[in-house]
Amino acid sequence: MKKTGFICDEKYFWHDTGNGALFMPPGGYIETDVHSENPATKRRFKNLLEVSGLMDQLTQIKPRAATVDEIKFYHTENYINKVKELSDAGFGDAGELALVGKGSYEIALLSAGGAITAVEAVVNGDVDNAYALTRPPGHHAEADLGMGFCLFNNVAIAAKYARNVLGLERVLILDWDVHHGNGTESAFYEDPNVLFISLHQERNFPPGRGNVEDIGKGDGLGRTVNIPLPAGTGNAGYLHALEEIVGPIADQFKPELILISAGQDPGMFDPLARMMVTAEGFRQMTRFMLDLADKHCGGKLVACHEGGYSAAYVPFCSLAIVEELSGIRTDVEDPFAKALTELPTDELFDIQKDYVNKVKEVQSAYWNLAIKA
Numbered sequence: 001m002k003k004t005g006f007i008c009d010e011k012y013f014w015h016d017t018g019n020g021a022l023f024m025p026p027g028g029y030i031e032t033d034v035h036s037e038n039p040a041t042k043r044r045f046k047n048l049l050e051v052s053g054l055m056d057q058l059t060q061i062k063p064r065a066a067t068v069d070e071i072k073f074y075h076t077e078n079y080i081n082k083v084k085e086l087s088d089a090g091f092g093d094a095g096e097l098a099l100v101g102k103g104s105y106e107i108a109l110l111s112a113g114g115a116i117t118a119v120e121a122v123v124n125g126d127v128d129n130a131y132a133l134t135r136p137p138g139h140h141a142e143a144d145l146g147m148g149f150c151l152f153n154n155v156a157i158a159a160k161y162a163r164n165v166l167g168l169e170r171v172l173i174l175d176w177d178v179h180h181g182n183g184t185e186s187a188f189y190e191d192p193n194v195l196f197i198s199l200h201q202e203r204n205f206p207p208g209r210g211n212v213e214d215i216g217k218g219d220g221l222g223r224t225v226n227i228p229l230p231a232g233t234g235n236a237g238y239l240h241a242l243e244e245i246v247g248p249i250a251d252q253f254k255p256e257l258i259l260i261s262a263g264q265d266p267g268m269f270d271p272l273a274r275m276m277v278t279a280e281g282f283r284q285m286t287r288f289m290l291d292l293a294d295k296h297c298g299g300k301l302v303a304c305h306e307g308g309y310s311a312a313y314v315p316f317c318s319l320a321i322v323e324e325l326s327g328i329r330t331d332v333e334d335p336f337a338k339a340l341t342e343l344p345t346d347e348l349f350d351i352q353k354d355y356v357n358k359v360k361e362v363q364s365a366y367w368n369l370a371i372k373a
């Protein structure tokens with residue numbers, strides 16, 4: 001059993017993205033529904049932690065707000081001011097599909113602060129590992145532009161905090177959100193000390209980002225590893241990519257801290273992607289990353305919530321992650337598992353191996369990676 005920190009704040013659920021339908025604003029011929037980035041998935045995850053009894057066994061840590069100086073570890077002053085102005089005014093878009101509601105600025109500071117709080121607790125040894133259920137998410141946010149529901153880049157800021165303030169040398173960020181973590185990639189594109197690895201559905205969002213050939217620049221060459229996977233990839237394809245690429249590279253990089261951008265939108269029922277990972281798959285991916293953390297950095301691992309838009313399934317996927325982090329199994333079963341037995345989520349296909357081999361070919365200039373037929 002591990003001591004697992006859980007970081008959340010009621011205010012996270014109050015970030016208001018307004019009405020919409022998926023990610024489209026109301027209007028035209030689209031009947032108004034709920035916006036994808038609404039509080040339901042995350043609140044229901046928190047509620048499942050409560051009713052399963054797992055919450056009582058976690059170390060709950062209240063997040064503090066990030067300071068503006070900490071947000072400036074990555075974001076420009078102009079952009080920070082813009083988010084504040086839109087938030088004070090009551091509504092607006094901080095870039096591309098990055099909606100700001102009344103008070104979202106303060107909540108985004110608290111969200112970035114949640115990631116920092118988690119990193120601090122783990123690095124200081126208050127807990128073994130931690131899950132930060134933060135909202136709004138962060139991994140699409142660029143230095144001067146909000147994007148894809150993200151305002152401030154929580155994980156990038158927390159990694160920079162680990163480097164700048166806590167004095168860590170090497171941080172590994174694994175982004176398994178189904179969309180490409182473009183903002184985090186940009187933050188460390190020329191930085192040799194932060195290794196950014198993204199697993200994502202190819203050609204999903206944002207357009208043109210996350211290509212295999214995007215490998216970093218200057219001193220950061222080989223410190224960005226993009227692993228695009230084809231639509232339909234399930235547990236076996238994701239684990240194959242972890243075993244064949246993430247494991248060997250991490251063994252050579254030797255991180256002092258592992259951060260996971262934990263978007264549960266590779267999940268089977270996600271409306272904004274086409275992957276087939278199950279709750280059991282998220283459990284196995286978490287186990288894999290914990291083993292790496294145990295091997296290299298005394299188990300120091302922080303998972304920070306990103307996307308995930310199935311209000312029915314995200315709670316079960318996320319619960320499995322926290323169960324694995326804490327080493328505590330509740331009696332909650334994935335209620336969907338029985339209905340999915342015919343789907344080939346645990347089958348590895350040649351096309352998925354080909355995608356992984358392509359990454360190995362490109363990255364083998366920087367890492368020792370055995371290419372298998």
Ligand SMILES: [Zn+2]
Nearest residue numbers: 177179263307
């Ligand atoms: Zn996503």
